[in-house]
Amino acid sequence: MSGEAVLSVEDLAVRYGPQTVLEGVSFQVPRGSVFALLGRNGSGKSSLVRCALGLQKPARGGVRLFGEDAWAARRRAMGRVGVVPEQPDAPPELTAGELLAFCAPFYPAWNDTSARDRLERYSVPPRVPFGRLSKGQKGAVMLALALAASPELLVLDDPTLGLDAVARRALYDELIGELADRGTTALVTTHDLDGIEPIADRVAVLRGAHLVANETLDALKARFRRIRCGPSAAPFSWEPFEPITAAEKDWGREAVVGNFTEERLGAFRARTVSDNVEVVALSLEEIFLSLAGTAGGLS
Amino acid sequence: MSAVLGIARQEVSTRRFLLAAAAALSLLAWALRAVLPPGWSRELGQSLALVLFLAFPIAAAIAVGSSLVGRDLAEGRLSFYFSRPLSAGALWAGKFLGGTILVAGAFLCCYLPLALSGVGIGREAVAIWLLALVGLMAFAHTISSMYRSGSRLFALDLSLGAVLVTVIVVQVRHLGIAGAGHVLLTTAALPFDLAVAAAALLAAAAAQLAYGRADARRGHVALSATVWTLALVAVAALALWSRWVLGVTPAEVGGVRHPLLVAPSGSALLFKGAPEHGRAGFSPVFLMDGESGSYVRLAPERVTFPAFTADGSAAVWVAPAVSWWWYVTPDPGLLFRGAEARRAALAVARLGHGTPVVEERALEPPDAELALALDGDGQRVLVSGRSGVSLVDIASGRLVAEAPLSNIWAADFLPGGAAVRFYQTPRDGSEHAFVVLDWTPKDGKRVERARVPVDPRVFLLARRGDLAVVSTGMRGKAIIDTTSGAVRRLDSATDDVPGAALVLSTGLVALSLGEEVRIVTRDGDAVARLPVEPRTSVYALREPAPGELAVGLWTLSLDRRRTVFVDAATGTVRRVEQGLLPAGVRYGAMDTQPQPGSFASRLFTGSRGELVTLEPDGRKRAIVGVAAR
Numbered sequence: 001m002s003g004e005a006v007l008s009v010e011d012l013a014v015r016y017g018p019q020t021v022l023e024g025v026s027f028q029v030p031r032g033s034v035f036a037l038l039g040r041n042g043s044g045k046s047s048l049v050r051c052a053l054g055l056q057k058p059a060r061g062g063v064r065l066f067g068e069d070a071w072a073a074r075r076r077a078m079g080r081v082g083v084v085p086e087q088p089d090a091p092p093e094l095t096a097g098e099l100l101a102f103c104a105p106f107y108p109a110w111n112d113t114s115a116r117d118r119l120e121r122y123s124v125p126p127r128v129p130f131g132r133l134s135k136g137q138k139g140a141v142m143l144a145l146a147l148a149a150s151p152e153l154l155v156l157d158d159p160t161l162g163l164d165a166v167a168r169r170a171l172y173d174e175l176i177g178e179l180a181d182r183g184t185t186a187l188v189t190t191h192d193l194d195g196i197e198p199i200a201d202r203v204a205v206l207r208g209a210h211l212v213a214n215e216t217l218d219a220l221k222a223r224f225r226r227i228r229c230g231p232s233a234a235p236f237s238w239e240p241f242e243p244i245t246a247a248e249k250d251w252g253r254e255a256v257v258g259n260f261t262e263e264r265l266g267a268f269r270a271r272t273v274s275d276n277v278e279v280v281a282l283s284l285e286e287i288f289l290s291l292a293g294t295a296g297g298l299s
Numbered sequence: 300m301s302a303v304l305g306i307a308r309q310e311v312s313t314r315r316f317l318l319a320a321a322a323a324l325s326l327l328a329w330a331l332r333a334v335l336p337p338g339w340s341r342e343l344g345q346s347l348a349l350v351l352f353l354a355f356p357i358a359a360a361i362a363v364g365s366s367l368v369g370r371d372l373a374e375g376r377l378s379f380y381f382s383r384p385l386s387a388g389a390l391w392a393g394k395f396l397g398g399t400i401l402v403a404g405a406f407l408c409c410y411l412p413l414a415l416s417g418v419g420i421g422r423e424a425v426a427i428w429l430l431a432l433v434g435l436m437a438f439a440h441t442i443s444s445m446y447r448s449g450s451r452l453f454a455l456d457l458s459l460g461a462v463l464v465t466v467i468v469v470q471v472r473h474l475g476i477a478g479a480g481h482v483l484l485t486t487a488a489l490p491f492d493l494a495v496a497a498a499a500l501l502a503a504a505a506a507q508l509a510y511g512r513a514d515a516r517r518g519h520v521a522l523s524a525t526v527w528t529l530a531l532v533a534v535a536a537l538a539l540w541s542r543w544v545l546g547v548t549p550a551e552v553g554g555v556r557h558p559l560l561v562a563p564s565g566s567a568l569l570f571k572g573a574p575e576h577g578r579a580g581f582s583p584v585f586l587m588d589g590e591s592g593s594y595v596r597l598a599p600e601r602v603t604f605p606a607f608t609a610d611g612s613a614a615v616w617v618a619p620a621v622s623w624w625w626y627v628t629p630d631p632g633l634l635f636r637g638a639e640a641r642r643a644a645l646a647v648a649r650l651g652h653g654t655p656v657v658e659e660r661a662l663e664p665p666d667a668e669l670a671l672a673l674d675g676d677g678q679r680v681l682v683s684g685r686s687g688v689s690l691v692d693i694a695s696g697r698l699v700a701e702a703p704l705s706n707i708w709a710a711d712f713l714p715g716g717a718a719v720r721f722y723q724t725p726r727d728g729s730e731h732a733f734v735v736l737d738w739t740p741k742d743g744k745r746v747e748r749a750r751v752p753v754d755p756r757v758f759l760l761a762r763r764g765d766l767a768v769v770s771t772g773m774r775g776k777a778i779i780d781t782t783s784g785a786v787r788r789l790d791s792a793t794d795d796v797p798g799a800a801l802v803l804s805t806g807l808v809a810l811s812l813g814e815e816v817r818i819v820t821r822d823g824d825a826v827a828r829l830p831v832e833p834r835t836s837v838y839a840l841r842e843p844a845p846g847e848l849a850v851g852l853w854t855l856s857l858d859r860r861r862t863v864f865v866d867a868a869t870g871t872v873r874r875v876e877q878g879l880l881p882a883g884v885r886y887g888a889m890d891t892q893p894q895p896g897s898f899a900s901r902l903f904t905g906s907r908g909e910l911v912t913l914e915p916d917g918r919k920r921a922i923v924g925v926a927a928r
Contacts, residue, residue, distance in 0.1 A: 055381050055513040074512075079384035089379040091371075093313035102309055105301050106383050 004031045006153050006185045007052055011061035014047045021047050023209040025061075029153075029187050029202070034179060036196045036217075037189040039206030040292050045189040046086055048206070049157045052187065053083060065153070079107060082146030086157040086189075088138035092131025096124050096141050100148065107149040115148035122170070136167035143171065147178055154178070154186040160195060168195055175199065193285040203284065207292045217284065224287045225260040227268075229253045230276030239271070240264045244290045256282070256290045302385050306393025310367065311400050317359050318401065321408035324351050329412045352413045356406040360432040363398045364439025368504065373447040378513040387509040395437070395501060402432045423490075430493040437500035441526060444507060448519035456523055463530050470537050475623025477545050478598025482579040499529040540579075547578045549585050549594055549923045554908020556582065560604065561883035561899035563891040565611025566590040567650040568883070568902070568910075571599060572923065586614070586648055586655045589898050589912070589922050593654040601646070606670040606680060607891070611650060613677035615670045615693065618646040618659060643667050645680065645696055661696035664689040671710040672719065681710050681719055690719075690740045700740035708759040711891070717741065720748070720781070722759050722767060733757055733769050735781045748781040756797075760810065761840075763802035763892050766821055768810055770797040778808055778823060787823035801840035801848070803867050804895045809848050811837035816850050818867055827870025829863070839881040842895040843913060847873070849900075851880040857906040879903040882910055 005028035014022040022044040029035040039045045050056035052063045054074025063070040065077040090099050096119050104110045119126065122140035124133065130141060139159060146154060156175075160168045172195050178184055179199065190196050203220050205213040213220060227241065230252040238246060241264060243255035260279075269277055282290070311318075328351055371377045380390050406429060413420075420428070445456045474480045482488055503525035511518020553575030561568045566589040573582040584602045587594035598621070605616035620643050644659040645667075666684035673680050679699060680691050687703040688710070708722040721736045735748040749767075756772035765782040776798070778787040790812045798811035807826060809818045816829040816837055829850060831837060838851035838860075848867040854860055860880055864873045882902040883890070893899035901912045902922070909924025 050378070050513070053378075053382055055378050057514070057517065074381065075384050075386050078382060081382070083382040085378060085382070087375055089374075089376045089382075091309065091313060091376065091379065094309065098309075098312075102305060103383060105305055106385060 005029060005064075006031045006066060007035075007187060008064040009048070009052070009061075010064065012048065012051060012058050012063065013060035014044060014051060014056070015059045020209050022058075022206075025206070025209075025211045027204050027211060027214045029185060031152075031185050032183050033201040034186045034188065034196075034199050036200035036203045037187060037206065038191075038193070038203060038288050038292065039189075041191075043206040043292070044209060045206060046157055049086075049155060049187070049189060053078070053081065053155060079149075080152040082149050082151030082154045082184075084139070084142045084146050084154075084156045084159045086159075086161060088130070088135075088142050090130045090138075090141065090145070093129050095127050095129055096133075096144075097126040099130060099141060099145060103145055103148070109150040111148050111150055115144045118144040118147065118174070135162045136164065139163060139167065139171065143174060147174075150182070151184060154184050156186065156188045156190070158189050158191065160190060160192045168192060172196075172199065193283070193288055197284040200284075205288060205291045212291055220287060221281065221284070223260050224256065224258055224282045224290070226254065226256050226280040226282060226286070227260075228278040228280070229272060232272065237271070238268070240267050252276070256286075258290070302389040303393040303396060306380070306385075306390060307397035307400065310394060310397025314363065314366075314397075314401055317363070318404045318408060321355055321359070321405040324355060325408050325412045329415070349413065352409045355409045356402065356428070356432055357435065359405040360402045360435040361439045363401050364436035365443035367394050367398045367436070367440050368508070369440060369443030369447045372444060372515045372518065375513075377508075381513045387512060388505065391505045391508045395504065398436050398440075399433055402436050403429055406432055427490055427493065430490055430497060434493050434497035434500065437497050437504060440504055441500050441522060444504075444515075444522055445519055448515040450516045450519045452516075452519055452523055456526075459523075459527050459530075463527075463534065466534050467537070470534070470541055472623040474541050474545070476598065477596065478583055478600055479541075479544055479579075479581040480623060482544055482581050485580055488579060495533065499533065500526070502529065544579045544581045545583075545596070547574045547581060547583060547596070549587055549592070551575060551578070552585075552923055554924055555882075555904065555910055556908070558604065559883050559904075559910075560607075560890065561589075561893065561902055562607040562611030562614065562650065563609060563899055564607075564894045564897050565651050566898040567607070567611055567614060567648075567655065568899075568922075569597075569602070569605060569614070570910075570923070585923075586650075586657065587923070588650065588653060588655060589902070589910075591653055592922075595648075595655050595657055597657070603669055605646075605648070606673045607650075608673045608677045609675055609891070611897075613650060613673060614648040615673050615677075615680045616646050617662065617667045617670055617682055618644045620644070645670075645682075645691065645693065647693055660693060662691065663696050663698045664691065664701070667691075671707060672712055674712045674716045676716075679712075679716070681712075683707055688721075700743065702738055702740075702743065702745070704736070704738070709762060709890075711762070713737065722762060724753070724757055731755055731757065733759070733771065733777075733779075735767060735779060749779045749784045749786060751777050751779060751786050758797040760797065760800035761802050761808075761892060766802045766806075766808065768800035768802065768808060770800075776800065776810055776812065778819070778821060780821060787821070789817075789819070789823055796836060799837045799840045799851075801842060801892065803842055803848065804845050805867065807867060809840050809850075809867065811840075816840070816848075818848070818870060826868070827865075829865055829870050829872075835859075841881045841893065841900050842867070843900045844915070845895045847895075849881060853880065860906065862903065876903070876913065878906050879911065879913075 007029040009025055009027050012022050012025040037045055051058045052070055054070040057071050066080060068077060070077060100112060100115050104112055124137045124140055159171055176199055188196055200217050203217050204211055238255055241257040242259050244258050246255040265279060445453050471480060483492060503522050506525040507518040507522035510521035551574040552572030556571045559570040568589050569584060569586045571582055571584050583596040584599050585594045586597055600621045601618045603617045605614040607614045642665055643662055645662040647658050647660060649656045664682060664684055666686055667682040669683045671681045671683050678693055680693055682689050682691055687701055689701040690699040692699050704721060704723060706724045706726055711720045713720055718737050718739045721738060723734050723736060725734055731753050733751045733753045737746045737748055751769060751771060754772035754774055758770040760770055761768040765780060767779045769777050769779060771777055776789045800810035802808055807818050807820060809816060814831050816831060817825055818827040819825050834854060836853050838853035841849040843849050846867050848865050850863045852861050860878060862876045862879050865871060866873060880903060882904040883899055903911050903913060905911060910922040911919045912922060914920055
């Protein structure tokens with residue numbers, strides 16, 4: 001992975017009338033990385049993706065794709081980008097074969113053979129109009145179209161939405177294969193945290209129109225822990241930790257902290273009367289819940 | 300370019316059922332001709348083909364236009380195209396090229412059976428249809444995109460659309476009332492209008508895709524901004540253009556067209572004239588004071604032949620009820636049958652005081668068609684209609700009296716105004732006759748003053764006082780003395796060309812007979828003869844000064860047309876004016892003879908249609924046309 005940014009989001013703001021969807025969002029997607037953009041429904045992930053693809057003009061700030069403004073240089077940039085949208089958007093009347101034939105002339109590095117192989121692997125009927133395919137088949141067609149262009153950047157906007165476990169697994173396998181073979185950079189927005197965790201290099205989390213996390217997955221996982229303490233009669237404090245969530249239990253206390261280090265744990269142990277301190281590593285989903293889920297509600 | 304063609308191909312491919320449906324329906328219409336019994340199969344086939352020709356392409360244009368981009372926009376599929384290395388311009392061009400191919404293809408499929416069954420509409424009409432369909436497709440796209448964006452801006456669009464329609468109606472009405480409504484629909488203007496509208500809507504679609512891309516609302520803003528900006532420009536241009544079209548002046552008139560009518564006294568003249576260098580082909584009727592040059596423009600369709608008072612101080616004509624939309628409806632008779640029942644008005648022009656003033660009055664007789672005569676003080680007018688003649692009080696438009704008289708050549712109020720003299724060819728028997736008839740409106744009494752057997756090619760050539768001159772066709776010319784009822788026939792062997800005649804102020808009669816102009820007494824005795832060379836005909840006779848006869852001689856060669864001025868008492872030639880002919884000659888010479896020495900008697904037409912007067916001192920004064928500038 002080199003340090004060069006394929007995609008650079010700078011102070012991005014998106015508004016729909018009085019509603020602010022994104023505000024002051026900045027991050028970079030380094031070349032060769034798999035960048036997972038996480039957030040709850042309505043957190044602005046798709047708006048950010050649309051801005052990144054030059055489909056939507058932001059209210060403020062901008063996105064640079066391969067060093068150029070994504071809005072101004074969209075056409076040039078799209079020749080190097082493969083897109084799998086949240087809702088498969090291909091013309092419903094065209095068959096998978098017709099879609100391949102339609103897209104092929106636009107890309108200089110189009111790989112028709114691999115695309116057709118992929119469609120065969122996914123058992124996508126070549127003569128059935130796109131609109132009549134199943135959700136999984138539509139996703140497969142969109143992925144085949146995106147990968148056939150031999151893109152430098154792959155943008156996947158919630159690609160597993162609505163897919164069953166088998167289709168989800170197949171999609172990730174395909175993605176892993178592609179990434180391993182060509183070192184393609186990927187920007188993935190998803191709610192499937194278990195699926196993305198094994199392949200993501202970097203993670204960014206959107207909450208309340210703002211970016212609340214943006215770092216490598218390793219770093220993120222290293223600083224998040226769940227800490228449990230047994231009952232203690234003495235006055236208690238979580239210092240030097242800064243708990244994101246904290247709760248009193250009948251067996252003691254529990255907190256999720258976002259600034260975990262071994263040094264802080266040592267200091268905490270030294271200050272805590274109870275000997276019964278348990279430290280548990282968190283999965284990406286648990287970290288995401290602690291970061292994005294504290295506001296409560298369903299949306 | 301390949302991207303444009305690729306998208307166009309995709310659009311055509313996904314909607315190919317439209318072409319198939321058009322072809323199938325065309326075949327159905329065509330097959331009906333063979334299947335149905337002879338006699339009505341052709342009519343039914345043609346009717347079906349006509350309905351198909353009109354309805355299917357229109358439906359196809361609306362369907363294609365509303366789904367071309369609008370459906371992708373509504374279903375969030377535009378992002379598919381914008382996620383490819385495709386420019387907005389290529390997407391726009393490809394989409395609308397595909398749409399145009401579909402619409403044009405559907406049209407041609409539908410038109411073929413019509414053309415093959417011999418009801419073709421011509422290349423120009425085909426081109427206009429195609430332009431209209433492309434415009435309709437672009438219009439459907441615009442409405443569809445505005446509606447499908449889900450933006451509140453659509454309400455503003457609807458309001459602005461209503462305002463636009465109102466403004467255009469006002470503009471067209473303005474043109475229509477002035478008699479220039481047709482300029483919007485001329486073969487030159489209509490394709491231009493359609494092309495401008497289609498181009499504006501297509502430009503708006505381009506702005507929508509370039510500025511909005513996959514963002515429906517942002518695209519809507521661009522679409523609306525472009526549409527309404529261009530609409531504002533178009534309305535302003537239409538207003539300026541209308542002003543320019545209607546601003547035609549007599550000074551621009553290249554040549555005077557028929558009709559040209561001149562008051563027997565005074566200096567008023569009424570003529571139709573087209574500007575030499577265009578103004579969209581608008582040819583108004585000018586009512587002009589020849590001495591001062593002041594004028595008013597009149598809508599040609601609302602001017603019929605006027606009747607002037609003897610002193611030329613007023614003119615009256617029947618102004619047919621022509622609605623302003625008459626010009627812009629394909630068949631007003633079919634669409635607006637009610638309009639036919641609308642009554643004509645009476646137009647009254649006050650003359651002789653600079654710019655003529657025209658007012659319209661109600662007219663009671665429902666079938667009035669033509670003003671025949673005005674009484675001396677301009678209070679009453681005699682109008683003819685389909686069922687007879689009516690005497691109408693001008694101030695109130697009320698019917699004073701009526702008589703079931705038809706086929707009237709001319710009518711005059713007799714001195715005192717109590718009776719009217721008619722010159723008519725009644726169709727009440729097998730024998731064709733020319734009759735002079737006096738009618739007293741007060742008691743309805745009719746007295747026949749003279750009756751002359753004629754053949755169908757009869758013409759009233761001149762009338763003045765108690766004398767009238769008639770060309771009776773192959774039976775020669777005749778002088779009718781309405782006091783005694785005596786008829787003097789002259790040279791029954793003359794040719795069948797109507798020729799010309801004039802009753803001179805001295806009581807003599809000048810008339811063309813064969814290859815001469817003869818001046819005779821009321822008894823037909825020759826006073827003087829003026830030979831006319833072969834291949835020259837007598838165009839008109841005038842009395843530009845008392846006792847002087849002007850003989851207009853017409854030849855095929857423009858250079859040899861001339862007017863010869865002679866002493867009416869002796870036939871001695873005084874002078875010749877090359878290239879000029881007496882003006883204001885109406886077919887059949889039904890107008891009142893100009894007074895000797897009047898403006899009308901001195902008015903002449905040049906070879907290019909220009910009007911000049913010959914002043915008493917011999918100078919020529921340009922009135923209208925090239926020489927007047």
